[in-house]
Amino acid sequence: MSALRLLLALATTLGLSASAMAADKPDPAADAKALQDYFVKKFPKVAFDDFVNGPYSMNADMRKQWEEKEQFPPYEFALDSGKEMFAKPFKNGKTYADCFANGGIGIRQNYPYFDDKEGKVITLELALNRCREANGEQPYSYVKDEMASLTAYMAYTSRGKRFDIKIPDDPRALEAFERGKEYFYTRRGQLNFSCASCHVQSPGERIRAEILAPALGILNAMPIYRSEWSGMGTISRRIVTCNSQTRAVPLEPQSDEYRNLEYYLSYVSNGLPVSGPGARP
Amino acid sequence: MRYISTPSVMKKIVFAMMVSAVCAGSARAASEADYLAAVAAAESANKEAGRLRNQWTVTQAAINAAKKAAESGNLDQALKSAQEAEALAKASIVQATSEKQRWKEMEIR
Secondary structure, three states: OHHHHHHHHHHHHHHHHHHHHHHHOOOHHHHHHHHHHHHHHHOOOOOHHHHHHHHHHOOHHHHHHHHHHOOOOOOHHHHHHHHHHHHOOOOOOOOHHHHOHHHHOOOHHHOOEEEOOOOEEEOHHHHHHHHHHHOOOOOOOOOOHHHHHHHHHHHHOOOOOEOOOOOOOOHHHHHHHHHHHHHHHOOEOOOOEOHHHHHOOOOOOEEOOEEOOOOOOOOOOOOEEEOOOOEEEOHHHHHHHHHHHOOEOOOOOOOHHHHHHHHHHHHOOOOOEOOOOEEEO | OOOOOHHHHHHHHHHHHHHHHHHHHHOOOOOHHHHHHHHHHHHHHHHHHHHOOOOEHHHHHHHHHHHHHHHOOOHHHHHHHHHHHHHHHHHHHHHHHHHHHHHHHHOOO
């Protein structure tokens, strides 16, 4: 009888541990569904695909102004120079097309991805600079100018394609996703704001003169021309600026934290179309 | 109707002013050693915040202000800014530490 009890106790313990382990294992698909459901419920009048238009999906007046601006979009110069740069051979005769699948055309929706050899997240900006370095060229600044132009062109060739970020069943990839989520929800800076404080709790609300964009689809329009910057900015620039605005010292662009954050934000926006390059106030 | 008599209020104000004047007079002016200790404490705390990847821009600004005041010979202001910087750095450490668990409260599930 006591042996039977012992067996029962052992089985129960094993069962509980297994279910606890299952509960602890990151579940990106469930996280993405929960976040998408949250936004759809919070903004029932916004069409799902329209979330990629950020503040314009939340405010009719801003949308009208934006639609008029789109007739002569402020990112057009960056797009033209990006196209030119993309085609121009490096000193060794190769081009960016040699570094990417499909010659780099129509692939924006697959970035960032998890590189199982390196065990880290690879963003498009990082891949572009690695391509340059592999071909004997100096890397570009991650925040604006050439990098913004190149990513603008690559986004443009991918417009309408739906984000399709993959998270392999690899503990390192799941960890990267989890760390990205943690960064997103962690409060920082003297103002004690997390990314979620603005982009989950308060999208559609004003913060000073700005209307906050929803987290869902927030990277689909990148890179962007911002009137506030009087120029183009990359995803790196957007994250660095957000950090500074909360009075946190920004991390270095393409740090592990930022790459993981981009992985998380992109994955939860799976299914939404690429709309970049974009324009924002 | 109840009112406070002006002479009584005046007496109290004069008394308070005298007390503050005496206290201010007896407050020791900051020495260079005070300032150096305070700025070292601020820089050490800010370094720890950096290790936690959670420095605040205002902390470095306060450290810079302290150094600038010290260079111009205003040690009282230098000490005040250095102490402010240390307080800010310590607050950023508390934030980084507490957020290790607290972020989960904000998560959409």
